[in-house]
Amino acid sequence: MTEEDKQTEEKIFESATEVFVEKGMDGARMQDIANRAGINKSLLHYYYRTKDHLFNAVFEMIAGQMFKKFAPVLDENLPLEEKIRFFFREHIAFMQKNPRLPSFILNELHRNPERIRKLIQNIDINKLWTTIEAQHKEELKRYNITKENIPQFMTTVAGMSVFPFVARPVIASIMEKMGYDFDNYLEERKEYAADFVINALKKQEASNKM
Amino acid sequence: MTEEDKQTEEKIFESATEVFVEKGMDGARMQDIANRAGINKSLLHYYYRTKDHLFNAVFEMIAGQMFKKFAPVLDENLPLEEKIRFFFREHIAFMQKNPRLPSFILNELHRNPERIRKLIQNIDINKLWTTIEAQHKEELKRYNITKENIPQFMTTVAGMSVFPFVARPVIASIMEKMGYDFDNYLEERKEYAADFVINALKKQEASNKM
DNA sequence: TTTATATTTGACCAAATGGTTAAACTAAAT
DNA sequence: ATTTAGTTTAACCATTTGGTCAAATATAAA
Numbered sequence: 008m009t010e011e012d013k014q015t016e017e018k019i020f021e022s023a024t025e026v027f028v029e030k031g032m033d034g035a036r037m038q039d040i041a042n043r044a045g046i047n048k049s050l051l052h053y054y055y056r057t058k059d060h061l062f063n064a065v066f067e068m069i070a071g072q073m074f075k076k077f078a079p080v081l082d083e084n085l086p087l088e089e090k091i092r093f094f095f096r097e098h099i100a101f102m103q104k105n106p107r108l109p110s111f112i113l114n115e116l117h118r119n120p121e122r123i124r125k126l127i128q129n130i131d132i133n134k135l136w137t138t139i140e141a142q143h144k145e146e147l148k149r150y151n152i153t154k155e156n157i158p159q160f161m162t163t164v165a166g167m168s169v170f171p172f173v174a175r176p177v178i179a180s181i182m183e184k185m186g187y188d189f190d191n192y193l194e195e196r197k198e199y200a201a202d203f204v205i206n207a208l209k210k211q212e213a214s215n216k217m
Numbered sequence: 218m219t220e221e222d223k224q225t226e227e228k229i230f231e232s233a234t235e236v237f238v239e240k241g242m243d244g245a246r247m248q249d250i251a252n253r254a255g256i257n258k259s260l261l262h263y264y265y266r267t268k269d270h271l272f273n274a275v276f277e278m279i280a281g282q283m284f285k286k287f288a289p290v291l292d293e294n295l296p297l298e299e300k301i302r303f304f305f306r307e308h309i310a311f312m313q314k315n316p317r318l319p320s321f322i323l324n325e326l327h328r329n330p331e332r333i334r335k336l337i338q339n340i341d342i343n344k345l346w347t348t349i350e351a352q353h354k355e356e357l358k359r360y361n362i363t364k365e366n367i368p369q370f371m372t373t374v375a376g377m378s379v380f381p382f383v384a385r386p387v388i389a390s391i392m393e394k395m396g397y398d399f400d401n402y403l404e405e406r407k408e409y410a411a412d413f414v415i416n417a418l419k420k421q422e423a424s425n426k427m
Numbered sequence: 428t429t430t431a432t433a434t435t436t437g438a439c440c441a442a443a444t445g446g447t448t449a450a451a452c453t454a455a456a457t
Numbered sequence: 458a459t460t461t462a463g464t465t466t467a468a469c470c471a472t473t474t475g476g477t478c479a480a481a482t483a484t485a486a487a
Contacts, residue, residue, distance in 0.1 A: 015464080033243035034328070037445060047466050052446060110327055116386045117320055118244070123390040132394050158392055158402055159409045166380030167373055173383055174375070176326045180333040182368055184342050192368055199369045206420035207413045213420070225434080247475060257436050262476060 016054045018044040023051075024065050028111045032062050032118065070112055070126055076101050081138060087146040091164070092201040098168045099197050103190075109172045150208040151215055167200040226264045228254045233261075234275050238321045242272050242328065280322055280336055286311050291348060297356040301374070302411040308378045309407050313400075319382045360418040361425055377410040 022043035026035045037058055041048040055061035080094050102109060116123055136154055140147060147153070152160055171178055171193060179189040232253035236245045247268055251258040265271035290304050312319060326333055346364055350357060357363070362370055381388055381403060389399040 030328075031241075031243065033241065036443090038443090048445090049447080049467085050465065053464075056446095058445065107327075110324065113384055113387070114320065114324060117317075118240075120386045120390075123386050127387075127390055127394065130394075132391060136395075156409070158388070158395070158397060159406060159413075162381055162384070162388055163377055163410070163413060165384070166376040169384070170376030170380050171372055174323055174372070174379070176330045176333055177323070177337075178368070178372055180330075180337055181342060184337065184340075185346075185368070187368060196369060199366070200373070203369075203373060203417045206424070207417035210416035210420035210423070213423075214416075246473090248473095258475090259437085259477080260435065263434075266476095268475065 015044075015046065015050065018046065019051060019054055019061075020064065020068075023055075023061050024069070027062055027065050028069070028107050031111065031114060032058075035062075066112075066115060066122070069108060070122075073101075073108055073112055074126065081135070081142075084142075087143045087150070088205055091204055092198075094164065095168055095200045096197045099171075099193060099200075102169070102172050103193055106172050106175060109169045113173065149212050149215070151211050152208075164200075164204060167196075167204065171196060225254075225256065225260060228256065229261060229264055229271075230274065230278075233265075233271050234279070237272055237275050238279070238317050241321065241324060242268075245272075276322075276325060276332070279318060280332075283311075283318055283322055284336065291345070291352075294352075297353045297360070298415055301414055302408075304374065305378055305410045306407045309381075309403060309410075312379070312382050313403055316382050316385060319379045323383065359422050359425070361421050362418075374410075374414060377406075377414065381406060 019040070023035075023040045025043060026040045030036075030039075035058075037051055038048055040061075041051055044050075051058075051061060055064060076098055079097065080090055083090060083093060085093060136157065139157075140154075175189070178192070182189050182192060229250070233245075233250045235253060236250045240246075240249075245268075247261055248258055250271075251261055254260075261271060265274060286308055289307065290300055293300060293303060295303060346367065349367075350364075385399070388402070392399050392402060
């Protein structure tokens with residue numbers, strides 16, 4: 008039945024997501040996925056021909072989900088400063104709920120770089136820049152953000168948000184030794200990161216004037 | 218012979234390093250390692266009993282190498298600002314030569330978090346803080362870096378340095394689309410990151426005074 | 428030179444793993 | 458009720474893979 012059908016196919020997809028995200032493509036085992044879904048291994052091949060197919064389905068969904076999280080930043084009609092706060096709040100919150108996604112995605116992109124082309128092919132980066140520039144012309148000028156240095160700025164912002172999750176095991180261990188709580192650190196990071204970036208920009212602005 | 222011996226064992230180690238760093242533990246194949254070393258697969262087991270043993274040997278060497286790169290920052294007798302510049306220059310330069318190490322290390326720590334304990338067990342973090350505090354008491358106060366928020370600060374700095382390498386495929390692809398050069402971006406990042414961090418601190422300082 | 432020791436190899440093995448298939452089962456259509 | 462189509466399963470297969478072993482080779486010691 009369509010109902011039962013969806014249930015099975017969906018269960019497979021969910022279990023596959025779990026296993027792939029946790030172990031990566033190379034470490035994942037089809038039997039493991041079948042076990043978690045509580046079904047026979049053959050069903051995996053019945054619904055998704057091969058491990059590769061199944062993995063692709065999962066990866067595309069995950070990567071899409073992650074990239075979508077960046078979009079609202081462009082839509083929201085907020086001053087740059089507020090957008091920065093908005094971004095860190097939303098992005099870190101999303102990763103708090105899905106702490107393994109960043110590592111998973113970056114990792115698999117590393118293993119298979121061609122995948123990236125497919126992910127970013129629809130994005131017209133020059134248009135993106137035009138949009139941003141239109142929205143924040145004065146602020147960008149004030150903060151000395153140019154088309155030339157925007158990659159530096161963007162990767163700084165992205166890194167501040169993503170790095171804690173990519174390096175989670177290390178950071179969490181060290182913090183444990185210091186008697187601090189990692190979850191608390193994440194919570195505080197939403198504000199700390201935003202403040203840090205905004206401070207850097209404002210100082211830049213001050214230096215500019217001289 | 219000791220000479221031949223070392224040559225073989227070393228060749229194995231080098232090939233293993235290549236393969237493990239490139240493919241990770243799960244993706245690496247013993248046969249692949251043997252082929253690159255130009256020797257019989259059995260020799261791998263002769264010198265390093267199992268794949269796990271071989272991997273451990275490689276990982277410990279790599280991780281040690283990476284962590285050592287953080288040490289000079291503490292030794293150097295420089296003002297904080299200069300230390301920050303020194304760190305980004307040295308750390309990014311090291312990773313430029315070994316662009317895959319960060320992903321490799323973080324990944325494998327993710328796969329086997331217990332490994333971290335072994336890596337950081339010798340580090341007395343409280344003592345580390347005392348050292349830093351002694352070296353930069355005034356600056357820390359000025360910039361409002363406390364024992365409570367130092368994890369935020371340290372991960373920010375580490376992230377700015379490491380993230381470009383962890384997310385290299387994504388960043389490089391997007392930059393290519395923009396007509397920019399990734400290697401150039403890395404080169405510029407040494408200064409950009411330092412400036413950015415120092416700016417953030419200085420603005421913090423300015424706000425503090427009010 | 429002969430003996431003992433270390434090194435290297437090819438053949439081999441057992442387990443794991445992705446994938447196939449034919450049969451059994453379920454449920455809707457006739 | 459019977460046929461038909463879709464779903465699920467157990468048994469099976471071929472290949473890969475980490476690992477072993479005994480024989481062969483080279484090297485040092487006697």
